[in-house]
Amino acid sequence: MAQFINMLLIGIGAGSIYALMAIAMVLVWRSTRVINFAQAGMALLSTYIGFELVQKTGNFWIALPLAMILGAFFSAVIEILLIRTLIRHSTSGPVAGIVPIIATLGLLGLIRAMIGFIWGNQDIQIQPPLSKVGFKLGQETIALSPMNLLVLLTVLAMVLVLGFIFQKTSLGLSLRASAYSPEIAQLAGIRVGAIRTIGWAIAGAAGAAAGLLQTVNGTGAVSPDSLEFSLLLTFGFIAAVIGGLESLPGAVLGAVVLGLVLACVQIYISGTFVFVVAFALLLLVLLIRPQGFIGTKAGRRA
């Protein structure tokens, strides 16, 4: 029983961080039809900035929102400098489909190299702001520490704020309209270009939060070549795709499902199979329900 509860806790905890990454990928996909493989690099950069801010201010909870704001700023700059140029130069023909993929990969490498230049290639260490010892439930120590709880609450708050923005504000309406049909949105008087940039900026903030929280929730160590961030990117992508790639609730659902499945494998089978199972889950969903958990049939041609 205790094992089962631990599985749920670990799964939801991991899933909540994947959810932020998945949300970032979905937002970028909806606004510019690009899968942003550089999201891992942008999250990494924000994490390093967060590290600097923690050093300066000494308080993680001041550093986190500041890092998110800077993450949003960088993301917007990248959209304006790179993605707009890309769309302007957009080629037709065989390479049109791969150009954005390759460009974001190049960006990933560029960001990693620049981080290496600035901070060096050794690990840096961010102190977790709270205890990572699990709460006690009677005699048992459960897999939920004050740190985990705060991560969970932070992610929940962010998802709720995002949901509110998307459903209740005119900005959210513009974001949804531009994703649904850029041409019609433009005719309705929405400045689609600016809305795209905002979509990227929100994604940058979500990615920054994912990176920082993943780091302090894990070992606290990061390096430019961190495998942790490659995994975060991959699991975020998988969560976004199985959730439907178009829908924000889908991304959250996909991430939680992925987190639970992986936790289940980790506890009941073996940690070594986590990756195989994640990969199999991705292929399975793509083959059986290519539009994702939440997504309309006409959503895409796979």
Added chain:
Amino acid sequence: MLKKHPLAGFSLFGIILFILSNRVDELRVFQGATVAIYVIAIASIILLTGYSGQVSLGQGALLAIGGYAAALARNHWGAPVWLTFCIAVLAAALGGYLLGIAAARLSGPYLAGTTLALAIGLPSIANQFSIFGGEQGLLFDIGAPPASLGENFSQYKWYFWIAALAALIAIYWLRNVMNSRYGRSWKAVRGNDVAAELAGINVGRNKVLAFTISAGLAGLAGALLAMTISTVSPGAFPLALSFSLATGAVLSGVTTLGGVMIGAVTLVAIPEIVDTVVSRFESSESVANNLPGLLVSTLLILTVLFVPNGPVEQLRTRREHRAKK
């Protein structure tokens, strides 16, 4: 002459390489072998991307399959060298076939992400099973060059000969495949898969075939790569390798095989250039660590922005444009 008699052209190029390999020092010979391996690996990506419109970021994983298959065949059954390479090709092609069955239904970013996941995951899977030798990996020793080649014949030169011969054969064969019925079908699928289907081409089967052949080539490259470093280990096929190969393919131009040397030479030249810069300016360690990544990434972004079809295709289009005037 090269256009009319490709076989003669390839043979001539081979002879030039052979003569060159006797004139330059060991380091250059080793780099030559690396270029030959990259040529095969990049050609496998170009086949997949340029001729069937699919992009794979996980080519490193297929190289790993080839490398491990070759090492296992050599260590467990004592297979002769030429046979280990054949086994590497077959094993990777099988892997590519299975991947292709799933991936033929995917397009664009979905395929890219899925193959990326494979590239990140496969090396760590290899780590878990004792048959693959864990973190240290397996030895892959093809033995000393035959005595008949003389006493001064170095190991590196032997590697170079094998790799260069394999690359020449692979590219020549691939060139012929491209000009065959299959090559034309792939081009049709790339151009417009709906139109291709209406013209009676089985799109799914063609994509799977492209995946299989591409994987086979990648497996050959993987076995050759394992040969030059004498081992296979998860660390020999990192994510960075997959990215470098994708970079090489983009620099070469993904729509033609003609530029395949450009990407391969660039990939080998960049570390060399960085070394020179670092020793000239006595730069710090962080420059040495990060300059290659910086150069490769910048080159990649500039290429997709300004010459997305690659330099060879760009020149051809420009020439045609001028001829029309």
